[in-house]
Amino acid sequence: MTIRQDIHNSEIPALCRSCEARHRGVCGALTTDQLVELSRHTTKRKVDPGTVLVSDADTIDSYANVLAGVVKLTKTLPDGRQQIVGLQFAPDFLGRPFKHESSITAEAATPVRVCAFPKKSLDRMIEQAPELSHRLHLQALNELDEARDWMLMLGRKTASERVASFLHLIARHSDPEAEISGEISFDLPLTRADIADFLGLTIETVSRQLTKLRKDGLIAVENNRHITVFDVARLERRANV
Amino acid sequence: MTIRQDIHNSEIPALCRSCEARHRGVCGALTTDQLVELSRHTTKRKVDPGTVLVSDADTIDSYANVLAGVVKLTKTLPDGRQQIVGLQFAPDFLGRPFKHESSITAEAATPVRVCAFPKKSLDRMIEQAPELSHRLHLQALNELDEARDWMLMLGRKTASERVASFLHLIARHSDPEAEISGEISFDLPLTRADIADFLGLTIETVSRQLTKLRKDGLIAVENNRHITVFDVARLERRANV
DNA sequence: CGGCGTTTTTGATCCAGGTCAAGGTGTTGC
DNA sequence: GCAACACCTTGACCTGGATCAAAAACGCCG
Incomplete structure (x- = not known):
């Protein structure tokens, strides 16, 4: 208990308070046990604009929360024509559950702070925490709604x-x-x-x-x-x- | 047991075999109890091309499985410009969980058979059946991937x-x-x-x-x-x- | 089969937005 | 302060796809 409290008062809360803003982050859906476990593999990074976070060539092995800044998701044709297909603002969740390769590139559009954790750990937790799974589902549906508004814009x-x-x-x-x-x-x-x-x-x-x-x-x-x-x-x- | 077997051998299986093709339907994720409960409120409909299944003015109070045919999801600007933002093929699931109004119109593009059930019943089941919730999550992610490919097409x-x-x-x-x-x-x-x-x-x-x-x-x-x-x-x- | 409404094709013309080419405006480092 | 660079604006011109108009093909029904 003291240990947990310890961790909870040092590293995790900072991470979670930012994740939790507007209730779209991941951490609030986890139990303290899970947070402790997750925090062991968590790395916060500060990256400059232009830094590629996920390349469409890579296999995805990590998720991240966007703590600050804006991340752009892009798709590119072989000849270089490019289209931004999503913008992730803090505190959006960055990643594609249930899939190991991405056809999308994620790149910092502004200075960005992210909090990354290994896909494996979170995937395990998704199975155990229905609340977490539900939040990710909500974000997916939300992004789908946005994508469709956007399609109307691009098409018409x-x-x-x-x-x-x-x-x-x-x-x-x-x-x-x-x-x-x-x-x-x-x-x-x-x-x-x-x-x-x-x-x-x-x-x-x-x-x-x-x-x-x-x-x-x-x-x-x-x-x-x-x-x-x-x-x-x-x-x-x-x-x- | 006999009763369940009875129902299972009459109405439900037909409904489910079609839902289950390509493992994207809803029914396979439910227990027999839930199927029995759901089948009580289920209505199958055959509709002609052009029939509006969900209007963007309505509040949504039902879900459906597309059993046959193609349903188009459209968005329209005030001046009539229109964009199709999704195509649902059998056996896709039709509906927007966790939301009571749609900004999208769903319309039969071909002769369509749907199997509709009240939103309320299914929403209750989503909470109880993690497998069901997981399938809907997968479909949402899948539709999101499709929407993004499509955005690249529309934009570039x-x-x-x-x-x-x-x-x-x-x-x-x-x-x-x-x-x-x-x-x-x-x-x-x-x-x-x-x-x-x-x-x-x-x-x-x-x-x-x-x-x-x-x-x-x-x-x-x-x-x-x-x-x-x-x-x-x-x-x-x-x-x- | 032939008439009629609907959908599709084809042709002629136009224009929104792309392309190409300078020129400005900030920002960074020396 | 100014040189070098990246980013942004402006102008002149061009073109892919829209628009407008008409003919052709199809589908339906008596």
């Missing part, structure tokens, strides 16, 4: 609707509680190239659409990264959400 | 690659065991309009690309629906899978 929206949709997505993520109509500021977690790969456009088109939004007085841009949206509701209308 | 592939990808998808589905290189025939489960909504194109472009494939000697088309692919490997190369 115009360039200007796409860029507005993207800004709206980031705005909502940066402050989920924000007023529907009103002003909101945030830093873009992606470069223009990433935004283009996200939206299925080129960087030139993204840039032109941002310029248009700026000239229309809907947003302000500082240092290419910091965005202020003056009227979220109007942006949303442009996005055709 | 050309019209000709898209149409080839589509034919390849249907070919694989119609005979998963088929030779990689060789001939294969099948009926398209979708109209040109559906194919266009699937691929993010217009019907004219789909038609032109099919004509091109025909003129290139890669496929033959009879009655607008029956397709023969002469060289699956060559099609796959065109698709840039």
